Amino acid sequence: MTDTVRRVKTHCARMDHGGCALVAEVKNNQIVGIKGDPEGFLNRGYICPKALASPERLTHPDRLRHPLRRTGRRGTGQWERISWQEALESVSENLSRIRAEYGAKAVAFCQGMPKGLEHFVLIRLANIFGSPNVVAVQDVCHAPREVSGMHTCGFYPVSDFHHPSKSVMLWGSNITATNEEGEICSMLLHQLKQGTELIVIDPKQTDMAKKARYWLQIKPGTDNALALAFLHVVIADELYDRNFVSAYTHGFDELAAHVSNYPPEKMAEIVGVPASLIRDSARLYAMSHPAAIQWGNAIEHTVRAFDTARALICLMAVCGNLDVPGGNVQANEPKILDLGKFVRADLIPSKAKEMIHAHHGTIPRLMTVPPAFFKKAVLESVPYPVRGAYMQCTNPLMGYADSRETFNALMNLDFLAVSDIFMTPTASLADIVLPAATHFEFNDIGHYGLGHGYILARPKVVDPPEECRPDMQILNDLGKLLTPAEYWYEDCNGFLKSLLSPSGLTYEQFAEQGFMKGENRFQKYLTAGFKTPSGKVELRLSNAEKFRLPPLPAFAGTPADDDPDYPLILTTCKDRYYLHSSYRWVEKLREKSPCPLTEIHSETAAIYGIREGDEVIVSTKYGSISQFASLTETVRKDTVYAAYGWWFPEAKGENGCEWEKSNFNMLTSTEKLGKEFGTPNLKSIRCNIRRK
Numbered sequence: 075m076t077d078t079v080r081r082v083k084t085h086c087a088r089m090d091h092g093g094c095a096l097v098a099e100v101k102n103n104q105i106v107g108i109k110g111d112p113e114g115f116l117n118r119g120y121i122c123p124k125a126l127a128s129p130e131r132l133t134h135p136d137r138l139r140h141p142l143r144r145t146g147r148r149g150t151g152q153w154e155r156i157s158w159q160e161a162l163e164s165v166s167e168n169l170s171r172i173r174a175e176y177g178a179k180a181v182a183f184c185q186g187m188p189k190g191l192e193h194f195v196l197i198r199l200a201n202i203f204g205s206p207n208v209v210a211v212q213d214v215c216h217a218p219r220e221v222s223g224m225h226t227c228g229f230y231p232v233s234d235f236h237h238p239s240k241s242v243m244l245w246g247s248n249i250t251a252t253n254e255e256g257e258i259c260s261m262l263l264h265q266l267k268q269g270t271e272l273i274v275i276d277p278k279q280t281d282m283a284k285k286a287r288y289w290l291q292i293k294p295g296t297d298n299a300l301a302l303a304f305l306h307v308v309i310a311d312e313l314y315d316r317n318f319v320s321a322y323t324h325g326f327d328e329l330a331a332h333v334s335n336y337p338p339e340k341m342a343e344i345v346g347v348p349a350s351l352i353r354d355s356a357r358l359y360a361m362s363h364p365a366a367i368q369w370g371n372a373i374e375h376t377v378r379a380f381d382t383a384r385a386l387i388c389l390m391a392v393c394g395n396l397d398v399p400g401g402n403v404q405a406n407e408p409k410i411l412d413l414g415k416f417v418r419a420d421l422i423p424s425k426a427k428e429m430i431h432a433h434h435g436t437i438p439r440l441m442t443v444p445p446a447f448f449k450k451a452v453l454e455s456v457p458y459p460v461r462g463a464y465m466q467c468t469n470p471l472m473g474y475a476d477s478r479e480t481f482n483a484l485m486n487l488d489f490l491a492v493s494d495i496f497m498t499p500t501a502s503l504a505d506i507v508l509p510a511a512t513h514f515e516f517n518d519i520g521h522y523g524l525g526h527g528y529i530l531a532r533p534k535v536v537d538p539p540e541e542c543r544p545d546m547q548i549l550n551d552l553g554k555l556l557t558p559a560e561y562w563y564e565d566c567n568g569f570l571k572s573l574l575s576p577s578g579l580t581y582e583q584f585a586e587q588g589f590m591k592g593e594n595r596f597q598k599y600l601t602a603g604f605k606t607p608s609g610k611v612e613l614r615l616s617n618a619e620k621f622r623l624p625p626l627p628a629f630a631g632t633p634a635d636d637d638p639d640y641p642l643i644l645t646t647c648k649d650r651y652y653l654h655s656s657y658r659w660v661e662k663l664r665e666k667s668p669c670p671l672t673e674i675h676s677e678t679a680a681i682y683g684i685r686e687g688d689e690v691i692v693s694t695k696y697g698s699i700s701q702f703a704s705l706t707e708t709v710r711k712d713t714v715y716a717a718y719g720w721w722f723p724e725a726k727g728e729n730g731c732e733w734e735k736s737n738f739n740m741l742t743s744t745e746k747l748g749k750e751f752g753t754p755n756l757k758s759i760r761c762n763i764r765r766k
């Protein structure tokens with residue numbers, strides 16, 4: 075055994091979408107030091123507290139280290155240790171039995187936030203197995219932005235921070251805390267120093283709101299109303315890009331007539347922002363070309379996700395900011411294997427018709443099942459029964475809306491296998507639990523399939539502990555048991571090799587190079603038009619009637635109705651020290667954020683007789699939770715921010731680690747869903763609050 079310190083360059087991952095280049099110092103198979111790599115093309119040396127706590131993530135004494143089989147009743151915490159062979163055979167036998175009895179589509183393959191290549195290997199397994207049902211969290215994470223983009227302009231318009239923008243509008247995106255989209259905020263902060271103007275649309279005074287020229291403290295859930303008011307100003311003041319609009323848009327006159335109904339003076343009260351501020355911000359965005367809109371989760375955390383995303387894409391388009399450097403661009407992929415080929419989409423041509431959500435009339439090109447519809451299939455057999463599930467990298471009991479319903483669905487499955495690194499509330503309900511290796515413990519590739527135009531090398535740094543295995547390896551082995559072996563590789567390096575093969579690079583050469591980026595090509599529409607039915611940006615959707623979609627983005631009222639019993643508005647943002655429900659068990663992070671805090675304006679708190687640190691009960695029509703009050707001036711007086719993702723690993727399995735007590739999703743519901751994506755309201759719910 076050597077005791078010299080090795081330095082390994084890799085990229086951070088699995089604590090958000092990843093992206094920061096890191097240098098890890100390794101001694102005796104342990105990470106002993108970690109820092110941001112000054113040469114990182116995205117982060118230029120930046121590293122956040124989550125990444126600094128990485129080593130503890132790997133070495134925690136309670137980490138899962140062996141496959142487990144349930145012995146007592148489901149959820150009672152009784153397990154026996156079994157071998158990998160027994161575990162894989164049990165998963166394979168159970169899923170095969172369900173396939174024989176109910177058909178392949180009765181098995182769901184579930185994944186949370188995409189973390190690495192195993193996400194796509196899971197889709198591949200589902201496709202080869204013959205199930206159209208990959209359940210993911212895309213209903214509230216990116217699909218509304220991505221798929222609305224595909225229908226409107228033929229691509230997913232991501233903000234381009236690699237080139238200077240004259241102005242940037244951060245719309246419901248807390249980028250310095252979340253590194254949303256893996257577009258590291260270091261690049262934006264650098265631009266601000268060079269004079270880029272900043273507009274922030276957020277109910278909370280975030281770090282970036284403090285730096286902004288204009289901060290619009292919007293009432294949660296009214297983003298589409300505000301975006302329409304922006305469009306009104308841009309069109310009424312004739313600030314739009316005439317040449318672009320006349321040559322490359324479809325339905326401008328209809329949009330113009332439509333948004334004349336949304337003047338700032340009328341919308342000001344709805345959105346809770348003064349009309350003059352709306353006008354000034356819209357003018358600044360339209361007059362500083364190029365400009366980027368960095369849009370976050372707030373766009374897609376309400377039942378109005380589609381109209382909101384559409385209104386913002388129309389705004390990008392009429393201001394001439396689509397696919398120009400420093401605007402919102404269609405990223406060009408490097409020379410690597412096409413996603414469809416990687417996941418073997420060819421093997422399941424009927425997927426779009428057969429997947430669960432097709433029955434619910436969701437938007438075409440949404441390819442993962444919204445969790446609300448997955449639960450309906452499990453609990454009510456609508457549109458057909460789903461009886462088994464394989465879950466990896468996800469904790470649905472905390473992440474899906476309506477946790478009580480999720481609990482019932484998980485309890486109602488005939489078979490549930492969960493791969494995780496820790497015994498989470500969800501894993502505690504499984505029949506088989508598989509101990510996964512995680513970041514730093516295997517060769518991986520980051521940012522594949524995310525539409526940002528680059529992939530990042532994540533070479534292995536240390537060996538995984540005891541029996542932990544990379545999900546890619548677990549799936550490759552399971553694939554051989556469940557489906558014809560010819561579709562699988564000798565080991566999981568086969569996936570890396572095939573992905574990289576068009577580039578001609580081996581994984582080692584790629585890792586040496588660090589990343590691969592597509593070429594900088596902009597304004598592809600000049601020669602190729604837009605990939606839409608009309609070949610133009612569809613301000614008015616030409617297929618609206620066919621797909622039963624609203625042809626123009628509209629404001630159809632707030633996502634949740636007013637309710638005198640619940641006079642306040644509940645919303646949330648992610649904790650900068652955790653990823654969703656993950657890592658509450660990492661001491662270094664827990665010290666920074668020890669307990670669930672509900673943020674409330676000091677004046678509102680005074681009305682409700684709430685003091686700093688009081689234990690409070692936050693209630694909605696759907697449920698109640700307890701958290702601790704944090705008094706602040708940074709949120710609106712009518713809005714309460716409850717913390718999201720809280721369970722208590724230290725409760726050691728008792729009552730599933732108290733998954734109900736402070737869990738935000740006890741307060742959400744699937745009663746009302748957006749038609750296009752099956753999205754529930756996560757960010758604009760009526761609530762009340764009292765001292766416990």
Ligand SMILES: Nc1nc2c(c(=O)[nH]1)N[C@H]1C(S)=C(S)[C@@H](COP(=O)(O)OP(=O)(O)OC[C@H]3O[C@@H](n4cnc5c(=O)[nH]c(N)nc54)[C@H](O)[C@@H]3O)O[C@H]1N2
Nearest residue numbers: 186187211215467468469473493494510512653654655656
């Ligand atoms: N109310 C509310 N609900 C939300 C949101 C919100 O803002 N508010 N956000 C939504 C969004 S944007 C998303 S993306 C989803 C997130 O939903 P999930 O992705 O399900 O979120 P996590 O709670 O982080 O669960 C991830 C799990 O993966 C495990 N894990 C970590 N690394 C590995 C690994 O390498 N292998 C395996 N097998 N497991 C691993 C972690 O221990 C953890 O249990 O939640 C959504 N739900």
Ligand SMILES: Nc1nc2c(c(=O)[nH]1)N[C@H]1C(S)=C(S)[C@@H](COP(=O)(O)OP(=O)(O)OC[C@H]3O[C@@H](n4cnc5c(=O)[nH]c(N)nc54)[C@H](O)[C@@H]3O)O[C@H]1N2
Nearest residue numbers: 090246248252254294295370371372647648650652653654
């Ligand atoms: N630390 C950390 N980083 C993460 C994650 C994490 O869990 N923790 N999750 C990762 C994932 S999967 C994702 S998708 C991204 C998400 O990253 P973000 O898009 O930044 O997500 P959020 O923190 O949910 O919300 C963003 C902002 O929306 C504001 N907001 C709340 N309600 C409204 C509203 O109604 N309208 C508007 N305009 N704003 C509102 C919040 O105050 C917050 O500042 O982050 C990724 N990075």
Ligand code: SF4
Nearest residue numbers: 086092093094122125
């Ligand atoms: S911001 Fe994200 S990618 Fe960067 S160091 Fe932190 S967790 Fe890693």
Ligand SMILES: [Mo]
Nearest residue numbers: 187214215216
């Ligand atoms: Mo997400």
